[in-house]
Amino acid sequence: xxxxxxxxxxxxxxxxxxxxxxxxxxxxxxxxxxxxxxxxxxxxxxxxxxxxxxxxxxxxxxxxxxxxxxxxxxxxxxxxxxxxxxxxxxxxxxxxxxxxxxxxxx
Numbered sequence: 001x002x003x004x005x006x007x008x009x010x011x012x013x014x015x016x017x018x019x020x021x022x023x024x025x026x027x028x029x030x031x032x033x034x035x036x037x038x039x040x041x042x043x044x045x046x047x048x049x050x051x052x053x054x055x056x057x058x059x060x061x062x063x064x065x066x067x068x069x070x071x072x073x074x075x076x077x078x079x080x081x082x083x084x085x086x087x088x089x090x091x092x093x094x095x096x097x098x099x100x101x102x103x104x105x106x
Contacts (some may be wrong), residue, residue, distance in 0.1 A: 006087045014091040041070045045086045
């Protein structure tokens with residue numbers, strides 16, 4: 001079964017920030033490549049979105065948050081089986097303090 005993938009405005013902003021970061025460096029193609037990989041991963045969540053693990057910490061585990069790391073970034077998402085949707089809620093640099101940064105996710 002195919003799920004509909006929803007990407008939040010916060011995630012689109014994070015993708016834009018990645019491009020902007022690399023735009024100021026001589027590595028713009030690196031930024032483009034990373035964003036393309038992240039988008040490819042997000043779009044692949046339309047099939048078997050539960051293939052990546054639930055978060056182990058609370059309250060995120062109880063809320064059904066899953067995560068997957070792509071290069072230096074981690075995507076956080078939830079699955080709604082009733083609506084057949086996957087919502088990509090947050091995109092963080094892999095070295096971020098997840099617990100602190102995830103405090104505001106919805």
